[in-house]
Each structure stands twice: as structure tokens, then as C-alpha cells.
Amino acid sequence: MDTEAQHTERDRSSGEEERSRSARVSGLDEGSGSAPGGVLTWRRTGLIGVACMVFLLVFSHFVLQPFLVPSSSMEPTLQVGDRILVNKLAYRFGDEPRRGDVVVFDGTGSFVEEQPAGNPVTGLLHDAAAALGLAEPDETDFVKRVVGTGGDRVVCCDKAGRITVNGVPVTETYVMLGDRPSNVRFDIVVPDGTLWVMGDHRSQSSDSRDHLGRPGGGMVPVEQVIGRADWIGWPVGRWSTVPDTEAFDAVPQWTGPGGHG
Missing domain, CATH: 1.20.5 (Single alpha-helices involved in coiled-coils or other helix-helix interfaces)
Incomplete structure (x- = not known):
């Protein structure tokens, strides 16, 4: 071997x-x-x-922000828990809110008083979570429908119980079934640069009507509008655009005192 x-x-x-x-x-x-x-x-x-994460925060801050609907004030259009996508570019290039738009706005100074500053760290974390639609929005943020814009005369109500805008009755098909257009009577002219806003669930909405006797008279400055609610992004079964309305198509500009000719 x-x-x-x-x-x-x-x-x-x-x-x-x-x-x-x-x-x-x-x-x-x-x-x-x-x-x-x-x-x-x-x-x-x-x-x-x-x-x-930084990209999403920047994107939501400048372009498209999720917003968690916290209450029933906009039913049936928006349900509690809906996450709507707010188009922040809708009014950035010269366009302004129009009658019928569903808008999200900061109600500081119009719907709520100025709040003292809280814990900055806690506030930053909450703002980041809210910007991603993971937490309820600040208590100063609201979602409502624009009923009157600068120069409009908005009146409640005519003999048929309808709201009129610049003398034209508005058939508000989006209002919650069983609700009246308003239980509060009013006759106002919307100052330039402001909005008269109302919730679709009129009996459950704290809106411009509730602030008639306060400074500003319930008007929301256009500059306080965060954006227009264009889509429902969550839950999956609710995926859709926020429906447009033709309710105000026949409304002309107001030509009376304080209005535009």
C-alpha cells in the first residue's frame, strides 16, 4: 500500500x-x-x-394631511373615525374656498379663544401623530362646510324652512336626514376675507351659528383655513372622494349693502 x-x-x-x-x-x-x-x-x-418619517411629515405639512374626524357634526358626509385627506394646495395659488366646500380650519380666535402654551415636547409629539392621522386633531381644528363667502348674505330661514344665500333658497341634500337647516334664526352678511361655515349634522354641530354674539360673529378668516377635504382615505370600506354639491350653483353674488356689485 x-x-x-x-x-x-x-x-x-x-x-x-x-x-x-x-x-x-x-x-x-x-x-x-x-x-x-x-x-x-x-x-x-x-x-x-x-x-x-421626515418625508411623510413634510408632505403632510405642505401638501396632503390626514385628518381624523372626531365627532358626528359632519354626518352623513363624514363619519366619526373617518380619516380624510386634506388638500393643502387647494387654496395656495390664488383660489379661495367656495360655497359647498368642506374645509378644515384653525378656529383659534373665531371658534375658540387663544390657549396658553403647553408642554412643547408633548405638543410636538401630538402634532406629529395628528399630522399622520394617528391622533385626534388639536381642539382648535374643525371641519365644516362653507355656506357663505365674503360678501354673501346668508339668512335662515324662508317660509319653506330653507336657508337662503343672496336671496336664493338652497336645497341642502347633504344635511342629516331629519335635521332642519337650522333651529337658530339669523340674517348676516359675510365680511370680505371670511367664511360662514356649518356642519351637515345641524343638530349636532357647533358652528358659525353658535358664535354669532362673540367678537367676529362666527366668521372664520380665510387665512385660517388649513385645506379642503377632498378624499376619505380610511377605513377601507369608505374610500371615496368627498362628494361635491350643486346646492349653490344658482346663487349669484350679493349686490345689497356690504355685498359686491
């Missing part, structure tokens, strides 16, 4: 086993979090996550 050949074969076999073992150990090290490659992978994943 060739002894030298046997030794050579064993040496070759031992070398292959050693290389195989080294490869397996190397593979385990790369898969564990203790290896430099694993740390870099986790860091890269974390940085990508942070970048995505």
Missing part, C-alpha cells in the same frame, strides 16, 4: 473540512448583530425609517 498517498489524501480532506468549517462560522458571524456588517444593516434600516 502507498502510505505517502494515504497521508496526502488525508491532508487534502482535512484542509477541505477546515475551509468548510470556516465558511460556516463566517456565515453565522455575518448573520448576527454582533458583526460590523450586521450593525451597518441595522443603522441603514433605521436611517431609511427616519428619512421616510
Whole structure:
């Protein structure tokens, strides 16, 4: 028997086993979090996550913000828990809110008084969550329908119980079934640069009517409008656009005192 050949074969076999073992150990090290490659992978994943979060926050701040509907004041158009997508570019390039638009606005100074500053850290976290539609909006934010714009005369009500805008009765098909257009009587002219807004669920909505006797008379400054509610994004079964309305198509500009000619 060739002894030298046997030794050579064993040496070759031992070398292959050693290389195989080294490869397996190397593979385990790369898969564990203790290896430099694993740390870099986790860091890269974390940085990508942070970048995505920052992008979403910037996008929601300037372009399209989810808004959680907290109450029934806009039923049946919007339900409690709906997450609507607010188009922040709708009024950025010279356009202004129109009658019938559903808008989200900051009611500070018109619907609610100025609030003292709270904990800045808590406020920042809440604002970030609200910007992503994960938390209820600030108590100063509201969603309502525009019924009157600058110069309009809005009156409640005519003999048939309808609201009139610039003398034209408005058939508000979006109002909650069983609700009257308003139980509060009013006759106002909307100042330029402001809006008269009302909820679709009139008996459950705190809107411009509730602030008639306060400074500002229930009017919302156009500059306080955050954006227009264009879509319902959640829940999945409610995916749709926020319906348009033709209720105000026949309404002309008001030409009486305080109106536009």
C-alpha cells in the first residue's frame, strides 16, 4: 500500500473540512448583530425609517394631511373615525374656498379663544401623530362646510324652512336626514376675507351659528383655513372622494349693502 498517498489524501480532506468549517462560522458571524456588517444593516434600516418619517411629515405639512374626524357634526358626509385627506394646495395659488366646500380650519380666535402654551415636547409629539392621522386633531381644528363667502348674505330661514344665500333658497341634500337647516334664526352678511361655515349634522354641530354674539360673529378668516377635504382615505370600506354639491350653483353674488356689485 502507498502510505505517502494515504497521508496526502488525508491532508487534502482535512484542509477541505477546515475551509468548510470556516465558511460556516463566517456565515453565522455575518448573520448576527454582533458583526460590523450586521450593525451597518441595522443603522441603514433605521436611517431609511427616519428619512421616510421626515418625508411623510413634510408632505403632510405642505401638501396632503390626514385628518381624523372626531365627532358626528359632519354626518352623513363624514363619519366619526373617518380619516380624510386634506388638500393643502387647494387654496395656495390664488383660489379661495367656495360655497359647498368642506374645509378644515384653525378656529383659534373665531371658534375658540387663544390657549396658553403647553408642554412643547408633548405638543410636538401630538402634532406629529395628528399630522399622520394617528391622533385626534388639536381642539382648535374643525371641519365644516362653507355656506357663505365674503360678501354673501346668508339668512335662515324662508317660509319653506330653507336657508337662503343672496336671496336664493338652497336645497341642502347633504344635511342629516331629519335635521332642519337650522333651529337658530339669523340674517348676516359675510365680511370680505371670511367664511360662514356649518356642519351637515345641524343638530349636532357647533358652528358659525353658535358664535354669532362673540367678537367676529362666527366668521372664520380665510387665512385660517388649513385645506379642503377632498378624499376619505380610511377605513377601507369608505374610500371615496368627498362628494361635491350643486346646492349653490344658482346663487349669484350679493349686490345689497356690504355685498359686491
